[in-house]
Amino acid sequence: MATIYDIARQANVSAMTVSRVINNTGRVSEKTRAKVKQVMEEMQYIPNSVARCLVTQESKILSLLITDITNPFFTTMARGAEDAAMQHGYRLMFGNSDESLIKEKDYVQMILSMRVDGVLFAPSGDQSKEHLEWLTRQNVPFVLLDREVPGIECDAVLGDSRGGAKHMVSELIRYGHRHIALLNGSEEVSTARERKAGYIEALQEAGIAFDEQLCMQMGYLHERDALDLSCWAEMEPQTRPTAIFAANNMLALSIYTALRSVGLRVPDDISIACFDDFGWVEEANPFFSVASQPAYQFGEIGMQLLLERIKDREQAPRRVILPCQVHLRESVRQL
Amino acid sequence: MATIYDIARQANVSAMTVSRVINNTGRVSEKTRAKVKQVMEEMQYIPNSVARCLVTQESKILSLLITDITNPFFTTMARGAEDAAMQHGYRLMFGNSDESLIKEKDYVQMILSMRVDGVLFAPSGDQSKEHLEWLTRQNVPFVLLDREVPGIECDAVLGDSRGGAKHMVSELIRYGHRHIALLNGSEEVSTARERKAGYIEALQEAGIAFDEQLCMQMGYLHERDALDLSCWAEMEPQTRPTAIFAANNMLALSIYTALRSVGLRVPDDISIACFDDFGWVEEANPFFSVASQPAYQFGEIGMQLLLERIKDREQAPRRVILPCQVHLRESVRQL
């Protein structure tokens, strides 16, 4: 593979001049510039960004870590982040932790050793704290996306988890539901805690007693067979919950699958509402009632914050809270 | 940030010894090894893989380029590729071209300049040829995923586009449809050509004349407002197509949206079938009739081929063809 010296030799100039042509820095006469460009073309020269990175100490590569690459919320976020990065001359590298601290650790180590210029980070949970501290210690700027981590003060783009959950559960109540179950994500994740808080607030406001028995919990990833709801199927309809609030889209899917498999119908037997939407799927077949978040903007705004942070590392951390929109659809039945 | 020399000084050894400890190469006494490890721990040392890559000429990073990060077919593929890469001590970097040759070019240049060890490549179309030639010229191994590129002989993992399309369209015919429209992707993409060929074969086998008028075409990405079907709405039901075969999942969504917006119902007025499925969405609300491909295996097998290719660059190119499964569902009506 051709190096800058091969080009220099061929063009009868020094490596430095070639470097100047590549980077458009310093003065180079039109004539030599043309000559060098021609030689680069002929030899199909591609600058080695590894070598460049070693000397300049910057890679012009940013990284986006998401927790579920099959979740439209995160992939749409990825689009927003990528578009914004491109516009500013940065390249974006995606990583996927699958909600796993182990995979996240692996990925963070890669980031650290690759000397990436900055990270857009959707943490897998509170234990991500350690990983964020590594980034801080190695002086790699980052912005948190979607989730907060207690004990870490930094830029973040978040949704209104508590408000959105409260709004949605209030709607359920308005539709006549009083026996509402919660299917929540891990309490290790800030959004899960906030959404539960919103759920409780809505109940309280309506004078409905909170019942821990109605709370279930599992990971935010879609798990096909995680839930066994046969006990619900056997219950008297009057004692069974009439609605479920799922703390994210994948949980809604999991419980939907579980309900089906024990013969309970949505919304006839049980209503479902959830946080997050389903991206383009919704346009085709709007079924689930959702509190939908502006995913693209999470990525776009997060990228803006990151780029500004890279330029000025001293400014005070900023938190952006993005609103969500509640849509009631077929999956919720009026009682 | 600590370097190998900082560690060496602190541990009273040479940089070379530290290097040996890091890489577990050569003989180092247990005592010095322990000491070095301890110092690395204390100083939170992270090896600089950029420097390492510069000298060893390998990065242990592989790259996966997909054309649509919001399409479950590709994201599921990404999971398969990632899992396989991890198992073999490689890291995987994702890239997304959004079906755009321009973005793809950008991404390939990044790959080339980063000195990635190999690429899993879902090309945006036939014009990707040039990009693949760059890879070849720079001696970067790659495996094609999902799509072929005429004029490029290489390893590839493909689906049975022709057979699957033919199968699905035959089913449509069996359900009584004879006036079947095709919504195809760009003819620049091998799968689009193959799927059209399968569509035509199925018609011919049933003695139905192929009608170019019934063929529509647009990009494989989901475009919300790309199609105006008001002419169909105004037609006499008898002259209108009774079914549509969409060449991928996103096209099915686009046409579904378009039909809805002009007041045509699926499947009452028009049936829809398509290539590819919708991932987890289907479990919840199976609606579309699909020819579903084993996306995870595309990634997994592709990664295996890539790793083998990296080891042995001389072996003959291999093509793996993965079968698809046809599922008829609510979106198709029996006439």
Added chain:
DNA sequence: CTGAAAGCGCTAACAG
């Protein structure tokens, strides 16, 4: 078992 020297490909800083 350990170290010294050289160099991967590039650019910053300076000199001309």
Added chain:
DNA sequence: CTGTTAGCGCTTTCAG
């Protein structure tokens, strides 16, 4: 406008 020198952080090679 152009070139020289030095060095980014690491590993390879060879010597001890």
